[in-house]
Amino acid sequence: MTDLSVKIGTETLRNPVILAAGTCGVMGEIKDAIDLSQIGAITTKSITLHPRIGNEPHRVADLPMGMLNAIGLANEGIDSFMEHQAPKATSLDTTVIGSVAGESIDEYVNVASAMSTCEDIRLIELNVSCPNTDDGLEFGASPALLKELVEAVVGSCGRPIIVKLSAAPGDITEHATAAIDAGATALTLINTIPALAIDVHTRKTKISRGIGGFSGEGIHPIAVRVVNTIYQHVCKERNIPIIGTGGVTHWEDAAEFILAGATGVGIGTASFINPTISTQISKQLKAWVQKQGKPVESLVGAVE
Numbered sequence: 001m002t003d004l005s006v007k008i009g010t011e012t013l014r015n016p017v018i019l020a021a022g023t024c025g026v027m028g029e030i031k032d033a034i035d036l037s038q039i040g041a042i043t044t045k046s047i048t049l050h051p052r053i054g055n056e057p058h059r060v061a062d063l064p065m066g067m068l069n070a071i072g073l074a075n076e077g078i079d080s081f082m083e084h085q086a087p088k089a090t091s092l093d094t095t096v097i098g099s100v101a102g103e104s105i106d107e108y109v110n111v112a113s114a115m116s117t118c119e120d121i122r123l124i125e126l127n128v129s130c131p132n133t134d135d136g137l138e139f140g141a142s143p144a145l146l147k148e149l150v151e152a153v154v155g156s157c158g159r160p161i162i163v164k165l166s167a168a169p170g171d172i173t174e175h176a177t178a179a180i181d182a183g184a185t186a187l188t189l190i191n192t193i194p195a196l197a198i199d200v201h202t203r204k205t206k207i208s209r210g211i212g213g214f215s216g217e218g219i220h221p222i223a224v225r226v227v228n229t230i231y232q233h234v235c236k237e238r239n240i241p242i243i244g245t246g247g248v249t250h251w252e253d254a255a256e257f258i259l260a261g262a263t264g265v266g267i268g269t270a271s272f273i274n275p276t277i278s279t280q281i282s283k284q285l286k287a288w289v290q291k292q293g294k295p296v297e298s299l300v301g302a303v304e
């Protein structure tokens with residue numbers, strides 16, 4: 001039997017494939033298209049304290065090699081989420097990761113604490129690509145602010161905490177170290193990359209907000225570089241799992257992330273093109289692991 005199971009803190013996922021936040025519904029609505037028992041975990045949409053309408057349309061644009069989005073964290077808010085979405089977690093045949101966003105440390109603490117009262121939300125992921133209302137700086141942009149945020153959430157929430165970082169600051173070694181020093185169980189690398197696209201006929205930006213987040217195939221080599229750098233310099237020694245996310249479109253991309261140092265593999269944009277891609281990749285990854293003749297965990301970081 002090929003062992004594809006991986007551990008993220010105290011949780012064992014049946015395989016490394018994880019559906020990324022904001023790309024598989026609020027609470028796994030993608031289950032209508034795929035068999036969730038074939039994948040390791042799903043991540044919820046990022047939830048904030050209060051409901052958010054999000055940005056004006058157009059909020060997404062198709063680009064060569066990926067997509068640009070500025071959804072603006074549209075979500076129903078934690079109260080409605082706990083009443084209407086959290087109870088659905090029980091019926092999902094996979095591990096559920098709750099994604100949390102906010103504009104203040106208190107907001108993150110309150111949302112994460114509420115989510116962790118749901119027995120079937122096993123892990124909490126902090127989306128730190130959100131501006132702090134105090135100074136407008138993204139939580140993930142400053143190692144000091146990030147440490148304060150993660151410490152506060154870890155101290156008040158009874159679930160392992162995953163911190164999802166952006167590659168935008170360039171070298172994120174200090175950011176990753178700060179998150180782990182503050183008690184993070186795992187890191188998700190990476191979020192979308194800030195980008196701009198212009199329609200040359202209308203001379204307008206392709207999405208209403210102008211700058212948005214670029215995701216999909218085009219960001220994969222960047223994400224592999226970030227995963228490998230953080231694995232080598234931060235996570236390997238401290239045995240902290242990484243969920244490699246960014247542009248996974250084929251099984252080879254998932255295998256590449258594992259060899260670079262990822263324990264889990266996130267899939268986002270590719271599910272919009274083909275909703276069943278994650279289950280296909282799980283099967284193909286299994287065949288690859290079988291061929292390597294080792295448990296998947298011993299292939300983590302095995303690039304030569």
Ligand SMILES: Cc1cc2nc3c(=O)[nH]c(=O)nc-3n(C[C@H](O)[C@H](O)[C@H](O)COP(=O)(O)O)c2cc1C
Binds near residue numbers: 069266267
């Ligand atoms: C339409 C869309 C919505 C997203 N919403 C969220 C979100 O709510 N929270 C979050 O942490 N990341 C969000 N992301 C980022 C993805 O989870 C993922 O990190 C990123 O898209 C890179 O992976 P990919 O190239 O496989 O899509 C979103 C991405 C897209 C394309």
